[in-house]
Amino acid sequence: MPLVSPFRTSFATQTSRDLLLLRVVTDAAEGWGECVAMAAPLYSEEYVDGAADALRRFLVPALAAAGPVPATSVASVLAPFHGHRMAKAALEMGVLDAELRAEGRPLSRELGAVHDRVPCGVSVGIMDDVGALLDAVGGYLEEGYVRIKLKIEPGWDVEPVRAVRERFGDDVLLQVDANTAYTLADARHLARLDPFDLLLVEQPLPEDDLHGHADLARLITTPVCLDESITSARTAAAAIRLGACQVVNIKPGRVGGYLEARRIHDLCVAHGVPVWCGGMLETGLGRAANVALAALPGFTMPGDTSASGRYYARDITAPFVLDDGHLPVPTGPGLGVEPLAEELAAVTTATEWIAV
Numbered sequence: 001m002p003l004v005s006p007f008r009t010s011f012a013t014q015t016s017r018d019l020l021l022l023r024v025v026t027d028a029a030e031g032w033g034e035c036v037a038m039a040a041p042l043y044s045e046e047y048v049d050g051a052a053d054a055l056r057r058f059l060v061p062a063l064a065a066a067g068p069v070p071a072t073s074v075a076s077v078l079a080p081f082h083g084h085r086m087a088k089a090a091l092e093m094g095v096l097d098a099e100l101r102a103e104g105r106p107l108s109r110e111l112g113a114v115h116d117r118v119p120c121g122v123s124v125g126i127m128d129d130v131g132a133l134l135d136a137v138g139g140y141l142e143e144g145y146v147r148i149k150l151k152i153e154p155g156w157d158v159e160p161v162r163a164v165r166e167r168f169g170d171d172v173l174l175q176v177d178a179n180t181a182y183t184l185a186d187a188r189h190l191a192r193l194d195p196f197d198l199l200l201v202e203q204p205l206p207e208d209d210l211h212g213h214a215d216l217a218r219l220i221t222t223p224v225c226l227d228e229s230i231t232s233a234r235t236a237a238a239a240i241r242l243g244a245c246q247v248v249n250i251k252p253g254r255v256g257g258y259l260e261a262r263r264i265h266d267l268c269v270a271h272g273v274p275v276w277c278g279g280m281l282e283t284g285l286g287r288a289a290n291v292a293l294a295a296l297p298g299f300t301m302p303g304d305t306s307a308s309g310r311y312y313a314r315d316i317t318a319p320f321v322l323d324d325g326h327l328p329v330p331t332g333p334g335l336g337v338e339p340l341a342e343e344l345a346a347v348t349t350a351t352e353w354i355a356v
């Protein structure tokens, strides 16, 4: 799916989104899963074709062999296969959606949502110059986004943050995301972000460097948030215990599914750690599920649950549209949204049935 504008991070520039959707057909209903892996293994080790291969060769056959399995058992059936969390998450999401649709229950209620709409932030990519960045941020604030996340990398950090603060003031909720672009040796430089009263700095160091993040958290006053490092409730518990993060970004795909995401939410609530819902440029399918998750009580910070139009001129579902800086939590059974046949057909490049 073409993006409305290029999205540049510290690891890549994306101009389109290569997506893997999973349609789960059971005797009782159909469900949709969206795999958040990217085309290339640059955000994490997973990538779309790898996820498709894992699903086709291992995950779907294992699930089918286990017989009719409730969504709550999908993760344990797939557990013998190491990694591939984004592929597993897509499969669990599809099974969960089918199950909830058959029972007429919305995902939000199943997960424990307490809100009927969620406040929305927006992720702003690295730009060619500060002028372009200020134009982009100004446009998003005008649209109503309640929080701005700036992508940063060495050479594009303190100055863009300073410029945004100077132009738009101290009241704007502002945070930055490095996608692992720094090392602990950059601690003194990262401390230069402290005067700007940021909500957080997200994933400054490599994903396997929990101790480094714990050290960094002692050297800077900006709260440290982890994204890539948090792959499960277990790693979240370790990160919290080590003092490696004061905030957690929960992305269901990254942690193996919405049920594990809820476990991480519960763990963080128990430890007084605020969480917010990350995004992976989802279509309306994944966006619907993310909005349902973001309506849980521990999601006390606005997430990257932006409107469909942030990335796509045409979504494959009815688009999510910002209303007063918020998105509505879908109320229909399962995800509460469905692909529009024509839109889906227009962007489909390949289809494969895995008969079991």
Ligand SMILES: O=C(O)CCC(=O)C1=CC=C[C@@H](O)[C@@H]1C(=O)O
Binding pocket: 009, 043, 122, 123, 177, 179, 227, 278, 279, 280, 281, 282, 304, 305, 306
């Ligand atoms: O709006 C969204 O979906 C979030 C976009 C975003 O910031 C990201 C999506 C995918 C990978 C990364 O580049 C980045 C992130 O780390 O959150």
